[in-house]
Amino acid sequence: MDHFTYRNFDLCCEQVSLRTLAADVGTPAYVYSKAALLENYRAYDAAFAEVPHLVCYSVKANANLGVLATLARAGAGADIVSGGELFRALRAGFPPSTIIFSGVGKTRDELREALKAEILMFNVESLSELRTLDEVAREMGVRAPVALRVNPDVDPQTHPYIATGLKTSKFGIPFAQALEAYADAASLKGVEVVGADIHIGSQLTKASPFADAVARIAALVKTLRERSIEIRTVDVGGGLGIRYRAEAPPTHREYATVLLPALRELGVRVLLEPGRSIVGNAGVLLTRVLYRKQTGEKTFVVVDAAMNDLIRPVLYDAYHEIRPVTEARPGVPGETVDVVGPICESGDFLAKGRELARTDEGDLLAVMSAGAYGFAMASNYNTRPRAVEVLVDGNRYTIVRRRETYEDLVAGESAL
Ligand SMILES: *Cc1c(COP(=O)(O)O)cnc(C)c1O
Numbered sequence: 001m002d003h004f005t006y007r008n009f010d011l012c013c014e015q016v017s018l019r020t021l022a023a024d025v026g027t028p029a030y031v032y033s034k035a036a037l038l039e040n041y042r043a044y045d046a047a048f049a050e051v052p053h054l055v056c057y058s059v060k061a062n063a064n065l066g067v068l069a070t071l072a073r074a075g076a077g078a079d080i081v082s083g084g085e086l087f088r089a090l091r092a093g094f095p096p097s098t099i100i101f102s103g104v105g106k107t108r109d110e111l112r113e114a115l116k117a118e119i120l121m122f123n124v125e126s127l128s129e130l131r132t133l134d135e136v137a138r139e140m141g142v143r144a145p146v147a148l149r150v151n152p153d154v155d156p157q158t159h160p161y162i163a164t165g166l167k168t169s170k171f172g173i174p175f176a177q178a179l180e181a182y183a184d185a186a187s188l189k190g191v192e193v194v195g196a197d198i199h200i201g202s203q204l205t206k207a208s209p210f211a212d213a214v215a216r217i218a219a220l221v222k223t224l225r226e227r228s229i230e231i232r233t234v235d236v237g238g239g240l241g242i243r244y245r246a247e248a249p250p251t252h253r254e255y256a257t258v259l260l261p262a263l264r265e266l267g268v269r270v271l272l273e274p275g276r277s278i279v280g281n282a283g284v285l286l287t288r289v290l291y292r293k294q295t296g297e298k299t300f301v302v303v304d305a306a307m308n309d310l311i312r313p314v315l316y317d318a319y320h321e322i323r324p325v326t327e328a329r330p331g332v333p334g335e336t337v338d339v340v341g342p343i344c345e346s347g348d349f350l351a352k353g354r355e356l357a358r359t360d361e362g363d364l365l366a367v368m369s370a371g372a373y374g375f376a377m378a379s380n381y382n383t384r385p386r387a388v389e390v391l392v393d394g395n396r397y398t399i400v401r402r403r404e405t406y407e408d409l410v411a412g413e414s415a416l
Pocket of ligand 1: 058060061079081102103199201202203237238239240273274275276277372
């Protein structure tokens with residue numbers, strides 16, 4: 001179901017009018033639909049119902065405590081990539097036994113914190129990390145539950161910056177070294193091998209790379225079992241794409257249909273690490289038009305949100321649909337514009353050469369599908385306070401992160 005629809009010419013998040021919301025909390029604002037979050041999470045849960053599984057939401061996609069707590073209460077686990085995300089996940093109420101620690105550069109301190117918290121497992125990405133984890137765990141007198149992240153060398157056919165499963169990528173242990181790495185891991189006293197892990201990239205819109213990757217990991221698990229290395233969990237990573245424009249990514253069910261035959265046969269507990277496909281379409285960035293500007297060549301619509309709020313357009317060449325918050329009446333002329341922010345960079349745009357209904361100063365626009373890697377990648381560049389974040393539930397909303405103040409921006413600094 002689409003939780004962002006027009007009612008009486010007013011774009012709403014569930015039953016809350018974005019026009020009213022903007023008047024209450026100001027702009028720019030990130031607005032999330034609780035119903036959409038839960039629907040996306042439950043779609044995964046239902047699609048994998050026939051096997052033991054845990055959907056571990058990838059915290060980095062959107063780490064807001066309100067978002068995390070919503071998913072934790074619904075029964076999701078968490079996939080974290082830093083000590084900071086561990087802190088957030090615990091604060092939001094995820095049981096430690098549902099937390100997985102991924103990432104290519106975990107520090108000793110981070111490993112120690114996660115061992116102390118007794119998380120579900122570590123996805124280890126190199127032999128060096130394996131040895132470090134073994135050492136840290138032995139120092140603490142514990143055994144670290146471990147899965148090795150194997151790089152299956154499949155092409156996810158996505159943007160190069162978010163492709164992680166090719167052999168040229170920094171992620172995972174090369175497939176050719178996996179058996180040796182597992183043999184190593186099995187000999188260490190400070191770690192206990194429990195699983196295998198893959199994550200091949202993000203915003204995948206085809207099912208076949210997932211199928212190829214799972215086939216490779218299934219073959220590996222079988223070989224490991226022949227060598228008496230028992231693998232009880234297989235983590236299939238995240239990466240399922242969403243519709244930003246005209247993409248037609250597999251549905252949760254289609255995704256499960258591709259993965260389940262191999263997983264069922266292995267008889268393992270299945271872990272999933274979706275981020276974007278849970279939160280991406282559940283959020284919008286609400287912004288107001290500051291100025292219109294005509295040059296000889298172009299029409300610019302200058303808005304109060306900028307690349308510091310949403311970096312995806314310039315970082316990944318990403319397309320975000322932009323909708324007028326007040327629905328254009330039939331017959332309103334369209335125009336081709338660049339939607340840009342106030343930042344002093346030519347890369348500061350939200351859309352280029354975009355066909356929009358004519359907008360005027362003071363109008364509100366909604367940048368759609370901005371729930372994932374939106375606020376999470378926001379910065380204070382140009383000393384811009386980060387936007388307010390709002391979680392809508394039916395006809396009510398909660399400010400889940402207040403807008404930053406100027407004082408927030410200098411807290412922790414010293415003028416000597
Ligand atoms: C980023 C990431 C994810 C989530 O990817 P999405 O495309 O947002 O689903 C999952 N696992 C790992 C290891 C990641 O780095």
